[in-house]
Amino acid sequence: MILTGDDPAHIAFVKQKLCETFLMTDLGPLRYFLGIEITSQSDGYRLTQQRYTLDLLARSGLTDTRTAATPMELHLQLRASDGTPLPDPSRYRHLVGSLVYLAVTRPDISHAVHILSQFVAAPTSVHYAHLLRVLRYLRGTASRGLFYSRHSTLQLQAYSDATWASSPDDRFSVTGYCIFLGSSLIVWKTKKQHTVAKSSAEAEVRALASTVQEVLWLRSILQDFGILQTSPIPLHCDSTGALQIAADPVKHELTKHIGVDAHFTRCHVRSQTVSLHYLPTEVQHLFMLSKLQTYDPS
Template sequence: MTPPPGLQVPPGSVCRLRRALYGLKQAPRAWFERFSTIVEAAGFTPSIHDPAIFIHSSPRGRTILLLYVDDMILTSDDSAHIAFVKQKLCETFLMTDLGPLCYFLGIEITSHPDGYRLSQQRYTLDLLDRFGLTNTHTAATPMELHLQLRASDEVPFSDPSRYRHLVGSLVYLAVTRPDISHAVHILSQFAAASTSVHYGHLLRVLRYLRGTSSHGLFYSHQSTLQLQAYSDATWASSLDDRASVTSYCIFLGSSLVVWKTKKQQTIAKSSAEAEVRALASIVQEVLWLRSILQDFGVPIHSPIPIHCNSTGALQIAADPVKHELTKHISVDAHFTRCHVRAHTVSLRYLPTEVQVADFFTKAQTPP
């Protein structure tokens, strides 16, 4: 680092920085510590489950502040307290009040009489324009049925950075588009060594998005505040390493709030083993959501139902007997069993035909 003009530094000496400069490693931490000090002085308390969420409770209601780098969302039962918080922040920081929430980090939020709608239509159209997809051809689904991709398919793609850039953009787009989650999960596995075949299927996802750019998520005012979860797993579905895939989704009433598709880190020797690992993953997520809702003033006293279509996994999670064939996954089984006994979750069987989480494990038909 070069000393600023006008500062005479003797040879062999170093300068001590009294403030964190923008772009240095310590700058984000210094900014967050400064912001936390100001909002805590205003009566906010950081959530122990998410340090970027600050909560203020009073007889007039509850105020919640969400911080993402230097962008924030502020909501409250008391509009007067929102104005007070804005004034306090403006006294310390140079801020711009953008008014009611309508656009945040590329996500468009639209208010309707019966709920809220989240979409990334502008982001989608910008993505299509950036990658030059100007034709009007569309695809009915993000991925072909029963498609099996391998790392050795065809010749290496000539522009791997373009492939990685596109995959990264689609990963962020999947924040409001659960319909492309499975396709993005499959195609992102080849970002390190993509081929022309992989890139062709990536373009199919773009063609699908062209015809469905206005799709998004809707959160109804009439939705209940009860969590319900769905867990599923595919066994040895990866042709390259025979790894299984965990998939789950969680609803708050009728509103989809969490979904995930992820390859398991260890190789499962049976489908029941893969399902047990998926159950442990979704129990972790459900416990965190339960705690966040309590911070928001929404206590959940009844066990949260988790629906699974594997009778073997349900028996392993419910049976306290240590079996010879399941001792290598006993940690996941005991973790799930512990919370079943504590009545924080309840495991329920659901046939595969109506298993919602199955949507995230394989390519689907247009209906």
């Protein structure tokens, strides 16, 4: 079992009592757990899955030594009908399933894995080719992971984004967000929206509402630990239209069908739970890229 806390004497007491009751072995400080490698340093903790990644590459059957600079091409749109069906889809499903678990410490592949996961029922040669690109990207970045600084502040900040009608098969938009606790990334998600958005602003409003919902949950969790968020939590978005609708929904035909999401966000802006901020697309993407690059200990 894993014991946490900042009181060594109390931790030793709990372990002693447990050993008196159960047959246990003290393995010392946490270094490896369910494929995740934990490294304790003077400035913080690093979480990686390098061993898991190398094992995955060995099982993948890649015969070349090439690497890829990015996990997926920019603005790539894959269709279910692209390519020819794989005669045996089991390898594709196995590799994608492994990537899903690898994304626990690799937010840089989460969007690519989200796209590839949509075709596990009937993968094709094209889907498999893009899966191999992700593996080649991992070959060159196997040591990357997450870093949690000991000196990070305990203030939440969130970033929200959405692609509009990016799925060519059904024209659904995709919500994406990430949330930091100080300088440490603690939550990230890529998910298809439940309904088709009629405009990019609508897709962004829905993404904002999803991000606010996650922020509220994290805020309550931190409160249970005695960490209060005394100031509004900054929420960054690159859509001025979505920010205007969320801050002050206009009552007309173009926005009434997204009124619930808009009013949900607006309610928490008024209560000063969150504060909305505009961040240009290029700045937001460059910021996220620099954050992802800092995860590489090399």
